Amino acid sequence: MTHRVDVVVVGGGQAGLAAGYHLRRQNLDFTVLDAGPAPGGAWQHMWDSLHLFSPAEHSSLPGRLMPAQAGEIYPDAGHVVDYLADYEKRYDLPVQHGTRVNAVRREGESLLVEADTGLWRARAVISATGTWSRPFLPAVPGRSAFTGRQLHTVNYRSPADFTGQRVVVVGGGNSGAQTAADLALDGQVEVTWVTQRPPQFLADDFDGRTLFDVATARRRALEEGRRDTGGVASLGDIVAVPPVRAARDAGLLVAKPMFARLAADGARWADGSHSGADAVIWCTGFRPALAHLAPLNLRSARGHIPTDGTRALGEPRLHLLGYGDWTGPASATLIGVGRPARDAAQAIAQLL
Template sequence: MTRTVDVVVIGGGQAGLAAGYHLRRKKTDFVILDAQDGPGGAWQHAWDSLRLFSPAAFSSLPGRLMPAQRGEEYPDAAHVVDYLAGYEQRYELPVHRPVRAESIQHDAGRLRVETNAGTWSAQAVVSATGTWWRPFIPTVPGQDVFAGRQVHTTGYRCPADFAGQRVVVVGGGNSGAQIAADLALAEDVTLTWVTRRPPRFLADNIDGRALFDTATARRRALDEGTGDTGDVGALGDIVAVAPVRAARDAGLLKAEPMFTRLTADGIIWADGTSTRADAVIWATGFRPALSHLAPLGLRGSQGHIATDGTRAVDEPRLHLLGYGDWTGPASATLIGVGRPAREAASEIAACLP
């Protein structure tokens, strides 16, 4: 049996919920399909010490401020999961889970969403699956011979899992710095932190609030044609949250240049010297999780789908939300996804009969 609605939102994380909030305000008939067993999106799978880059009030979805977490300026992942679960309930969003979207196909002027739990027919689809489900690990010589443990950011939980081990963390972004700091502050882990370029810490007084303001100012300037004010990358790569500051100030976050290859028991540096290692943690980022859109044939040579705002240029019934700046400035953040979600809902509502 095929169920029919105006809009199908794929993904029940922060982007999908923001879309649902605005679609409800537009009085559209929609569902949210979430592949997870419970609410919280990718946040429910984050490592134990992960902290937001902004205080709770500056990490909120549209319509409801995130409450502060007692004793914490920057909330942890568990607090975000609780907030997202409460958000679903507050706005009575029609989330169906666990339902995994397997393919989106054209179907007589509509879009057909095939899932592991049946078929939906919609006049519009919002894809909000994020990136967590498609981790990226670069190809490095020797990966296949290294006898130790290799995990991506998605597989890291806490230093106790690496007690007594020599661990190499690869990655100079926020995830790499936070995980490196987590391990550096543990007494029974020997850390080597590796980055492709020297790590760039933002000033200690800059957090997600300033980054969002910078992204917003750039968006406004581009919209008004007054020139490009520069993106947040110009400020640095790493937000100095408290654990990162502590490890940095204690001299525990010294980054080494990227090694040339792995061996069975460690890594080889550019000068030919070696360091033994028991584990490698790849904090090397993600790619958009878009395999369900493959039947539509929309991907360009760079792997992205061309968009005008959030709308797919070659399939105007499809909107992409929350994958990064190419689907809206700061749209991969809690506070940043609200505006592109509102714009997507408005465009969709305007096109419905």
């Protein structure tokens, strides 16, 4: 059976829900197809100790403030999942969970969305699949020779899984620093933190509110033709959330430079030094999950789909939302996705 709608939104996490909110305000007929079995997007799979960078009131989707979490200034991931589930229900968004989209193809004046539960013929598509399902692992010499356990950020849950072990944490971003801090503060894990370049901590009083303001200022500067301020990237790589700050100040979060290779029993550096390891946790980021868009043949040589705002340059009926600044400043954040979601919905309404 083929279903017909104005718009199919692929992905029911924070970006997909923000898109749904604004499509509803444009009186468009739409559906949201989400591979996950339940509401909450990637937040369902975060590690146990993860908290937001911002207070609840500064971490909200359009139309509905996130309520505060009792006893917490910065809500944890479980609170975010509850908020997203409530948001989906409050606005009666037509999300079909457990529905994986395999391909989007052109078919005449429509885009044909092929899901494992059927076909959808749409006049426009918003892709909001994020990056969590596509973890990146670097091609490091000796990776296949290492006999210990290897996992990515997506698989990490808590220090209890590594009690009494030697763990190498690779990555100089927020996930690397937070994972290394989580393990080090536990006191039952021997941690070696490895980064490609010296870690750059943001000022201790910076949180998500400041980062959003900086990203907004950069967007305005670019829109007005003024000099690029550099945005958040110019300030540092790591938000000093309380656990990171505590581990750093206790001398437990000292980074070593990237090793030259892995051996069967651990990491080896170019100077001949060696660190034994039972596990390596790769906190090395993600890539956009865009395989479902491959039939449209839109990717550039660099792997991204060129866009004007959220609209794909090679297919005006397709919008990409929530993958990072290239699809809208701060669009990969709860508070930042609202504006590009609104712009995408308005553009689609005008097109249709």
